[in-house]
Amino acid sequence: MSIFPDDKKVKPQEISLEEIQELLGDCKRCPLHESRNNIVFGKGNPHARIMIIGEAPGKNEDLQGEPFVGKAGKELDEYLHDINLSLEDVYIANVLKCRPPENRNPQVFEITSCAPYLREQIRSIWPDVIVTLGNFASKFVLKTDAGITALRGKVYPVGHFKVVPMFHPAAAIYDRNKVRAIKEDFKMLSTLLEDERKLDE
Ligand code: URA
DSSP states (O other), rough: OOOSSTOSSOOOOOOOHHHHHHOOSOSSSSGGTOOOOOOOOEEOOOSSSSHHHHHHOOOHHHHSSSSSSHHHHHHHHHHHHHHTTTTGEEEEESSSSSSGGGGGOOOOOHHHHHHHHHHHHHHOOOSSEEEEHHHHHHHHTTTOOOOEEEEEEESSEEEEEEEEEEOOHHHHHHHHHHHHHHHHHHHHHHHHHHHHHHHOO
């Protein structure tokens, strides 16, 4: 399994997030540009060891041009805070950079149009750990048809990266039974980060 066809384990040549954003420009590669207010590129620390990948901007994200600023973002902030992480420790982006109307599911053409930019963001940040939130991000990164319920709870080595799929925090807003699973997974993430830190020493 690899996000990149050549299964590179070595950090590729640096391309900055600014350069990627410039290449994206005022993107009109899929029809989502017609209804968007803002492209939501990403936020956080460009040198983070942890990258978090969500699905697509919602209403608030589209209005503010930043990922995870609405209700799901508040949930995510709390889960991060619980394991002593902040925005300084992570970089956050989505599979899609524009909001699908009425928050419908991303469509194949939208994902394939947007994917090269997310791949370049992953290459640029070159995190040790990628947390994928929900089905779309997890399927994209793990190149699998398996659903998030089957995938969560484990760490998947993918080339250089360790991938940790989790339920999307928005799903936990509607189904509080998912909160326990998400908290367990963040704890697992915390242990993984601790192990990685020890290896670095
Ligand atoms: N849900 C996502 O997947 N991404 C966001 O940025 C906001 C909500």
